[in-house]
Amino acid sequence: MHAVIRTGGKQYRVKAGDELKIEKLEAEKGGEVVFDQVLAVGEGESLKIGTPLVGNASVKASVIANERGKKIIIFKKKRRKGYQVKRGHRQHYTRVRILEINA
Template sequence: MYAVIKTGGKQYRVAAGEKLKIEQIPADVGTEITLDQVLMVGEGESVKIGSPMLAGAKVTAKVIAQGRHPKVTIFKMRRRKHYQKHQGHRQNFTEIEISGIAA
């Protein structure tokens, strides 16, 4: 069984037992969270699609870790103009493990 969920402005296809990194959500490590923005649930040949959300469907997950992605370096330069700009960015994430899908 799998589901398509929406969190942090992105959509993810998840199944029970999978681990994934999503945009940071305020939850403590080890707590159980419920993701209720479910767009689609499928099992074999049967597929249920919401318009836009599937009513009554939930995905439960356990928070494994809170962390930060590796640094992304931004470098801007204008040739022959003596202009260089260096920037860096590290995005926060929450790592979760999907424990169950309820349609």
């Protein structure tokens, strides 16, 4: 069974056992989180699509780790003006494993 969940402004298609890298959640490593914003759940002919959410549906996941992504470099320059700015950024994210889907 698949589900489409919404978290961190993005949508993810998940099934039990999947491992995801999502926007940072305030949860400890080893803890559990419940995603209650389920947009669609089911498979084949038993697919339920919400308007916008499916009622009484949830997805339970466990937190594997809170990590940071690869560093990206932001470099700005204006030619012939002597202006250069170099900055770096590392995005925080949470790695979760989907445990079960409740329809």
